[in-house]
Amino acid sequence: xxxxxxxxxxxxxxxxxxxxxxxxxxxxxxxxxxxxxxxxxxxxxxxxxxxxxxxxxxxxxxxxxxxxxxxxxxxxxxxxxxxxxxxxxxxxxxxxxxxxxxxxxxxxxxxxxxxxxxxxxxxxxxxxxxxxxxxxxxxxxxxxxxxxxxxxxxxxxxxxxxxxxxxxxxxxxxxxxxxxxxxxxxxxxxxxxxxxxxxxxxxxxxxxxxxxxxxxxxxxxxxxxxxxxxxxxxxxxxxxxxxxxxxxxxxxxxxxxxxxxxxxxxxxxxxxxxxxxxxxxxxxxxxxxxxxxxxxxxxxxxxxxxxxxxxxxxxxxxxxxxxxxxxxxxxxxxxxxxxxxxxxxxxxxxxxxxxxxxxxxxxxxxxxxxxxxxxxxxxxxxxxxxxxxxxxxxxxxxxxxxxxxxxxxxxxxxxxxxxxxxxxxxxxxxxxxxxxxxxxxxxxxxxxxxxxxxxxxxxxxxxxxxxxxxxxxxxxxxxxxxxxxxxxxxxxxxxxxxxxxxx
Numbered sequence: 001x002x003x004x005x006x007x008x009x010x011x012x013x014x015x016x017x018x019x020x021x022x023x024x025x026x027x028x029x030x031x032x033x034x035x036x037x038x039x040x041x042x043x044x045x046x047x048x049x050x051x052x053x054x055x056x057x058x059x060x061x062x063x064x065x066x067x068x069x070x071x072x073x074x075x076x077x078x079x080x081x082x083x084x085x086x087x088x089x090x091x092x093x094x095x096x097x098x099x100x101x102x103x104x105x106x107x108x109x110x111x112x113x114x115x116x117x118x119x120x121x122x123x124x125x126x127x128x129x130x131x132x133x134x135x136x137x138x139x140x141x142x143x144x145x146x147x148x149x150x151x152x153x154x155x156x157x158x159x160x161x162x163x164x165x166x167x168x169x170x171x172x173x174x175x176x177x178x179x180x181x182x183x184x185x186x187x188x189x190x191x192x193x194x195x196x197x198x199x200x201x202x203x204x205x206x207x208x209x210x211x212x213x214x215x216x217x218x219x220x221x222x223x224x225x226x227x228x229x230x231x232x233x234x235x236x237x238x239x240x241x242x243x244x245x246x247x248x249x250x251x252x253x254x255x256x257x258x259x260x261x262x263x264x265x266x267x268x269x270x271x272x273x274x275x276x277x278x279x280x281x282x283x284x285x286x287x288x289x290x291x292x293x294x295x296x297x298x299x300x301x302x303x304x305x306x307x308x309x310x311x312x313x314x315x316x317x318x319x320x321x322x323x324x325x326x327x328x329x330x331x332x333x334x335x336x337x338x339x340x341x342x343x344x345x346x347x348x349x350x351x352x353x354x355x356x357x358x359x360x361x362x363x364x365x366x367x368x369x370x371x372x373x374x375x376x377x378x379x380x381x382x383x384x385x386x387x388x389x390x391x392x393x394x395x396x397x398x399x400x401x402x403x404x405x406x407x408x409x410x411x412x413x414x415x416x417x418x419x420x421x422x423x424x425x426x427x428x429x430x431x432x433x434x435x436x437x438x439x440x441x442x443x444x445x446x447x448x449x450x451x452x453x454x455x456x457x458x459x460x461x462x463x464x465x466x467x468x469x470x471x472x473x474x475x476x477x478x479x480x481x482x483x484x485x486x487x488x489x490x491x492x493x494x495x496x497x498x499x500x501x502x503x
Contacts, residue, residue, distance in 0.1 A: 001074065002018070012049075012081075014039065046084075048095070081097065096137060098133055107250075117180040155497055158497045158500040159496040160454070180224070183228070188223065196485045200247075201250040203245060204262075209439075215277070222273065223277065226270065229243060241300045245260075268305065275287075275340050279340070294338060305332075323368075330390040332361045339355040387423065392440070392443055395499070396498065411453075420456060420459065431474065432475075464479045
């Protein structure tokens with residue numbers, strides 16, 4: 001390890017990093033990088049001291065009488081920062097500590113190493129960034145407090161207090177599971193890591209559930225999740241008539257690595273999200289830029305999307321399923337989204353063709369999926385059921401091609417199927433996905449029904465015995481994690497707030 005202690009514009013700054021600096025050499029899930037440098041900074045005016053010491057073991061504390069500012073390399077080194085507070089009494093005392101990590105290069109994108117977004121400004125370095133953060137501390141904290149209050153208030157207004165607390169739990173986690181960089185083509189890239197599920201980078205069916213948060217607050221970041229997938233197809237690197245699943249294994253975005261395509265899933269996701277961006281911005285310029293690719297995917301769904309073959313969907317942990325009724329809804333929503341975009345772009349004939357097709361599909365869907373007092377997991381598979389979370393876009397984007405009675409019938413049935421810690425994903429298992437529960441709850445026609453479906457998720461999040469960053473895949477009977485943690489998909493919790501904003 002190499003270390004240093006230095007000063008910059010009134011700040012003391014300690015740094016540590018590996019000697020080798022093997023940039024972007026490692027890839028995979030549940031993996032920590034071993035390149036770049038960790039920094040701790042604090043204002044010198046507070047009387048602070050910084051040093052490096054050698055730890056005898058991982059429990060060791062340093063001896064403040066043997067502080068060493070000359071130690072620059074070795075093993076088992078510790079960065080030390082001492083800030084004197086003087087005599088402690090009832091008065092408030094404040095000191096500032098800033099921490100940061102400069103990874104030098106964040107991702108590799110089709111063979112080219114890309115710096116983090118903040119380094120795009122010529123001459124920018126992390127010491128300047130620390131100085132700026134220090135100078136801006138009061139302004140930034142005031143802005144954060146204001147935003148926190150606005151988020152809480154808006155969430156309570158749209159979904160109640162428990163819903164608001166779920167959104168507050170999810171906010172930082174969803175954003176933090178990404179890297180922000182600029183592509184060689186000049187596009188913003190906001191690339192997710194599929195944490196604790198397979199380590200893929202920019203997985204489309206991870207983008208899809210996380211999208212409500214970014215649609216609500218900054219659609220440009222959602223475009224940053226889609227840009228790489230569009231480039232993959234439009235550059236000719238991906239030649240199939242449907243969307244790719246991912247761009248690689250984090251941090252190497254050099255092309256899909258997932259062993260099996262999800263053609264209906266990913267094509268539907270891209271069409272729905274592009275339509276949602278156009279609806280939120282009241283402008284289809286982004287869709288116009290990618291119209292040829294969107295058309296290819298829409299035509300694929302028109303041909304093969306309604307009655308899906310035996311394939312995976314985003315809930316791939318549940319296995320393959322033919323004639324998946326919820327996946328069929330995704331195809332219908334993708335087709336309806338393409339119709340919306342065609343209308344916004346001034347192509348009325350195309351819009352009518354795809355709208356009429358979506359309407360006809362809904363009528364067929366109701367016949368094939370009906371199963372008494374609810375709709376089945378798969379077409380003509382009786383005595384089965386599933387959450388129809390993909391239908392939420394019919395409501396949010398104002399298509400209303402599914403009759404209200406379909407929503408009402410499903411919600412009424414779901415309320416009878418809930419367990420202590422949530423609504424199971426479907427009739428095959430008692431586990432669930434909390435992001436999808438929030439989407440399903442948004443189909444409810446009353447605040448009481450919405451909150452009744454959300455309450456067990458809140459109980460899970462606050463009572464689970466699994467002490468990890470928020471998991472989106474848990475067991476509804478005991479509240480324990482089944483798999484996944486720290487994933488960006490919890491941005492999907494914001495879908496009820498998004499509904500209010502779109503109204």
